[in-house]
Amino acid sequence: MLEQPFFGRRLKQLRTERGLSQAALAGDGMSTGYLSRLESGARQPTARAVEYLAAQLGVKVAAFEEPGATDSLAQALAIATSDHSDDTIEALERSLSTGGAQDPMLRWQALWLVAQWRRGHNQHARERAHLEELVTVGDTLGLPALRARGFTQLARCLRACGEIALAVEAAGTAHQLARDNDLTVQDLAGSLLALVSAEAEAGRLSEARAHADELTELTGDRSDSLWAEARWTAAAVRVRQGDLEAAQSLLEQALDRFSSAEDLSLWTRLRVAAARLHLLKAPPELDAAEQYVEQAEAGLAFVGVPALEQEVLSLRADIAFRAGRFADARTLLDRVRGHDPHMTYRNRVRLDVLDSRLLIIEGEQQEGLRRMRALAEEAQAASNIDLAADIWRLLAETLAQAHGSAPSA
Incomplete structure (x- = not known):
C-alpha cells in the first residue's frame, strides 16, 4: 500500500528530476489539480493513478514505495555492492532520498556508487548532484583520501558538463589534498588527470604542461590503465600546444603497449583519440584516421557504451x-x-x-x-x-x- 505523505514527496522528486511540469506529467490521462493534490499528500493515490504516473515517468511502481526496515541504507548498499544491476542501484538511490539520520560513511559510499552509475549512463547533471553532496559528506568525515577522490570525480563531471572553470578549481583542490597528505600514487595521478584535462581546455597550457610532465613522471614505471591515460592526457596537451609530432609519439606508446585485455573501453578510446589526431594534421591523414576508426569499431562490438x-x-x-x-x-x-x-x-x-x-x-x-x-x-x-x-x-x-x-x- 502506498501511503501519503511519502508518495507525494517521492512523486514530486521524480517529476522535478526529469524537468517536467505538473501539466506535462499529467498529460491527457489526469488533471493537474488531481496531480497537485497527490503531490501535496491531500489525496491517497489509486492503483490506476500509480500505474499511469509510473508509465509517464518511465519508472517501475516500486519507485514510489517507502523504504522499510529491510530497505535501510546499509542493506541497500550491501546489495548494490554485490550486484551492480540497474535495479539495485536505483534502490540504493531511493534509500539516499528517504532522509533521516544516516551514517555519513555509509552515505559517502552509497553516493559514490550511485554517481558512478549515473556517469556510466552519461547522466552528468544527476551525477553532479550526487558528487556535490559526496564532497560535502567527505568534508564532514575529514578523511583526506575520501575528500581528494570526491573532488577528483566532481572535476571530471564538471568538465563533462562544460563547466571548465569549476572543474579546474575542483581538480586543483584534489591535487592539493593528495600532495599535502602524501596520498597514494593512484589518488595523486587521478587528481592530475582531471587537473591537466581541465587546465588544457581552459587554455592554461603552461600549467597543463607542467602538471602533465608531473603525471608522466609519476606513472613512468607502470604499464596499466593509469599509465596509458597519463600518456593520452600528456598527448592532448601537446596537441593544444601545436606539437603534433610529440603528441603522436606519446599516444603511440599507449597504443602499442596497452592491451585491450586490460580495459577494452580505454583501448577503444585511445584509438578514437588517435583518429582525431590524424585529422588535425595538415593535410588531414584520412587513411590513418579511417584505420583507427575501424579498430575502434571492433572494440565497440564488445564495449556497448552508447x-x-x-x-x-x-x-x-x-x-x-x-x-x-x-x-x-x-x-x-x-x-x-x-x-x-x-x-x-x-x-x-x-x-x-x-x-x-x-x-x-x-x-x-x-x-x-x-x-x-x-x-x-x-x-x-x-x-x-x-x-x-x-x-x-x-x-x-x-x-x-x-x-x-x-x-x-
Missing part, C-alpha cells in the same frame, strides 16, 4: 566531411542525432559544429555562421577557451572551403 558509439559515428561523419563527401557526412550526422544524446559537452559541441559547417557548405551560410558564432561564444563564456578557439578556426576553414567547393553526392 556515448562511445555516438562519438565514433560522429568521427566517421567528420572524416566524410574532410574527404569532401558532404552527403555522406550529413547522413552519418543524422544517424547520430536520431538517438538520445549520450556524449559529453565537448563532443556534443563538436557535433553541432559539424552540423553548422555542413549548413555552410550546403548553401545556408548565414544560418551556419550564426550557429558557429553562438557555439564559440557559449564555449568562451564557460571558460572553455580551447574549444572556443577550435570553433573559430574551423569557421574560417569552412568559409574558405565553401568558396572553393560545391556539395558532392
Whole structure:
C-alpha cells in the first residue's frame, strides 16, 4: 500500500528530476489539480493513478514505495555492492532520498556508487548532484583520501558538463589534498588527470604542461590503465600546444603497449583519440584516421557504451566531411542525432559544429555562421577557451572551403 505523505514527496522528486511540469506529467490521462493534490499528500493515490504516473515517468511502481526496515541504507548498499544491476542501484538511490539520520560513511559510499552509475549512463547533471553532496559528506568525515577522490570525480563531471572553470578549481583542490597528505600514487595521478584535462581546455597550457610532465613522471614505471591515460592526457596537451609530432609519439606508446585485455573501453578510446589526431594534421591523414576508426569499431562490438558509439559515428561523419563527401557526412550526422544524446559537452559541441559547417557548405551560410558564432561564444563564456578557439578556426576553414567547393553526392 502506498501511503501519503511519502508518495507525494517521492512523486514530486521524480517529476522535478526529469524537468517536467505538473501539466506535462499529467498529460491527457489526469488533471493537474488531481496531480497537485497527490503531490501535496491531500489525496491517497489509486492503483490506476500509480500505474499511469509510473508509465509517464518511465519508472517501475516500486519507485514510489517507502523504504522499510529491510530497505535501510546499509542493506541497500550491501546489495548494490554485490550486484551492480540497474535495479539495485536505483534502490540504493531511493534509500539516499528517504532522509533521516544516516551514517555519513555509509552515505559517502552509497553516493559514490550511485554517481558512478549515473556517469556510466552519461547522466552528468544527476551525477553532479550526487558528487556535490559526496564532497560535502567527505568534508564532514575529514578523511583526506575520501575528500581528494570526491573532488577528483566532481572535476571530471564538471568538465563533462562544460563547466571548465569549476572543474579546474575542483581538480586543483584534489591535487592539493593528495600532495599535502602524501596520498597514494593512484589518488595523486587521478587528481592530475582531471587537473591537466581541465587546465588544457581552459587554455592554461603552461600549467597543463607542467602538471602533465608531473603525471608522466609519476606513472613512468607502470604499464596499466593509469599509465596509458597519463600518456593520452600528456598527448592532448601537446596537441593544444601545436606539437603534433610529440603528441603522436606519446599516444603511440599507449597504443602499442596497452592491451585491450586490460580495459577494452580505454583501448577503444585511445584509438578514437588517435583518429582525431590524424585529422588535425595538415593535410588531414584520412587513411590513418579511417584505420583507427575501424579498430575502434571492433572494440565497440564488445564495449556497448552508447556515448562511445555516438562519438565514433560522429568521427566517421567528420572524416566524410574532410574527404569532401558532404552527403555522406550529413547522413552519418543524422544517424547520430536520431538517438538520445549520450556524449559529453565537448563532443556534443563538436557535433553541432559539424552540423553548422555542413549548413555552410550546403548553401545556408548565414544560418551556419550564426550557429558557429553562438557555439564559440557559449564555449568562451564557460571558460572553455580551447574549444572556443577550435570553433573559430574551423569557421574560417569552412568559409574558405565553401568558396572553393560545391556539395558532392
